[in-house]
Amino acid sequence: MSKGFTLVEILIAITIFAFVSLFTANSIRNAVRSRSKINTQIENSSELRDALKVIEADVNKAFNYHDYHVDLYNLAQKERAERKKKKNPPKKPKTEGQDDSAVPPPVPTPPVDPEAGKPKEEIPQRKTPPNYTHFKGTKEEMNFTTLNNVQIRAKIPVSDQAEVGYFLKNCRNRINKEIRSNCLWRRVDPYLDKEIKTGGTSSVLIExxxxxxxxxxxxxxxxxxxxxxxxxxxxxxxxxxxxxPSAVKIKLKVKTGFEKKDRSLEMTVVAPIFFTNNDIEDINKKSTANDK
Known part of the structure; x- marks a missing residue:
């Protein structure tokens, strides 16, 4: 005589299966939610990190133009004129002595400069060319010239030098145009001029x-x-x-939303300028120190 499952056994089996299924479903749901949350965190941190990398690359290649050929030529001409002046000092007139000791010696006449009355020889100098490389920065904005310009369109010659600016300004969300937020903008102008803060095109770097x-x-x-x-x-x-400057400290803080809760993500980097190329005065100080 064969035996089958009783109703109680079937109910117990169904209950156990229901609990196992519910636990498995909750585990899968939590895993998917955690994965989505982690992906969002990674995307937000990657977006913030990428924005800082763009700024850091521009600052690293900030370019300050100085024509050292002109500066060194003018400095050499100035030093040459000073050495010539020291080598040929003005001669003093000689006074003849008197045999009569009772007679006081004549009052010496002041030295006569043989170059007096002649027009002064001008030191040959070369004109310094106009400088269009500048760096202007405040606490929330900076504009400078850099060698980090890239060629976007093929077969179109583009210089690697450009004006770059970073500033805060309100903008619309890329997905939902009705949402506005404070955004960091990047301005690029391939043409250098005296107005370092204007010109070019601007685009949103991060929202x-x-x-x-x-x-x-x-x-x-x-x-x-x-x-x-x-x-x-x-x-x-x-x-x-x-x-x-030798370096720029950049602090960037953005707002991110996780599970309907607003949180903030913050990063700080110190971007050095690899070649400041500051003016000839530093070289002049070193050369005078070596002469001493």
Whole structure:
């Protein structure tokens, strides 16, 4: 006589199978949710990291033009004139002695400069060509010239030198045009001119920016302090005049949404300028120190 499952056994088996199925479904749902959350975090961090890489690449190749041939020529002419002046000093007239000791010696006449009355010889100097490479930066914006320009269209010759600017401005979301946020813009102008802050085309680098903070450190060895302002066109500040900073500290903070909760992601990098190419005064100081 064959035996079958009783109703109680079947109900117990169905209950166990239901619990196992529910546990498996919850595990799969949590895994999918965690995967989606991790992918979103990776995308947001990658977007932030890529934006910082673009800024860092531009800063690394910031270019400050100086025609050293003109500067060195003018410096050599100046030193040559000074050496010539030291080599041929003005001669003093000789006074003849008197035999009569009772008579006081005559009052010596002041030395006569043989070059007096002649027009001064002008030191030959070459004119310095106009400089269109500048660096202007504040706490939330910077504009400078760089060698990081790229060729977008094939068979169209493009210089690697360009004006680049970074600034904050409101923009629309790329997917939902009704949503607006604070965005970091990148401006590129392939034509160099005296107006370092205008011209070219601008594009959004990253959206939902909460904070974009910049600071700069000078080329002087003893400065060691970060500043919020840098202007190479400032004729009244010797620290920044005709000079680029040695490095730029970039702090970028963006807002990201996870599970309907707004969170922030923040990164900071220090981007050095590989070749500041600051003016000839540094070379002049070194040469005078070596002469001493």
């Amino acid at each position: 939902n920016v909460e904070e974009f903070e910049l600071s700069y450190i000078g080329p002087e060895k003893n400065s060691g302090e970060w500043t919020d302002i840098w202007d190479s066109q400032d004729n009244f500040t010797a620290t920044t005049k005709n000079k680029f």
